[in-house]
Amino acid sequence: EIKSTEKADNVITAEEIWIPKHVSDLDKCGHVVVKYEPTEDPKHPGFGDKDYISRRAELNAIARDWKFGDSMPDIQYLPEEHETWRIAYSKLKELRPSHTCAEYCKNIKQMEDIGLITADKIPSLQAIDKYLRAKTGFQLRPCGGLLSARDFLASLAFRVFQTTLYLRHHSKPNHCPEPDLIHEILGHTPMFADPVVAEFSQEVGLLSIGASDEQIERLATLYWFIIEFGLCEENGKLKAIGAGLISAFGELQHAISDTPEHAPFDPYKTAIQKYEDSDYQPLYFVAKSMSDAMEKLRKYALDFDRSAINVYNPFSQTISQLSHE
């Protein structure tokens, strides 16, 4: 795994781990991990497609050049990109009532009712950003692909969600091996509009600031099993809360079927469970509710070994470290 960020030379921290202190410091937390890229991986649906690869590079360059304070880019998506969106959106909408949790259904419906999400075109990132800021204080910033877990989690500490700008390859509208805009908008943004999901994500983010590599691994795993692949139980039925499920037609059906194993969410166990990142999960964790998951995470956080407690100030958008000696 790639370790954080360049070290700014005016910052001295106790353990030689550079940490972002202000939301603008996230400009230094955009390190991409090369994994499942269409340039490298023959299994990627876009492998060998020159037009797709150059479009992806063009959008990733916009993300790379973006700086804190800029507004979200207003990208002119291509007709075939809107078409990929339309196909994925329409298929997923069929499964929504039977397969996804109440929080998701409520928020995406609201986003549809105000015209933010429609079938015919990719939503405006500026409008989604504005919506999230008003709902939970979450904000978007663009990124250029799969980020290092340290960088990705650090942004959550500031209620910032780093979102990719490119779309999955048009030959596979219902599947993508890496995060793409359909996953971010359809999977994540309605969940980050939920106050408990927002709080859970920020808490994991705050625990990650200044953490050891081993701790980062555990926090990334926790995030993975709830925010990406989590399930909950509603009236005796399994429903998806995780964005990786909500935005993937095949795995969404697999996850709530009898094929995989299901275990109750318990941060102590979940954080050390090995996960599959190139195929369907063989095991999913089931939360009683998001609030119950949050309560369990709070208890887990009390036991988390750390040299300082990270406190977020929403007015200045800064993190300060309280030493607890």
Ligand code: HBI
């Ligand atoms: N990067 N862009 C992006 N999106 C993610 O969802 C993401 C990531 N990097 C790491 C990561 N998720 C996982 O390690 C999480 O479990 C933290």
Ligand code: FE
């Ligand atoms: Fe994701």
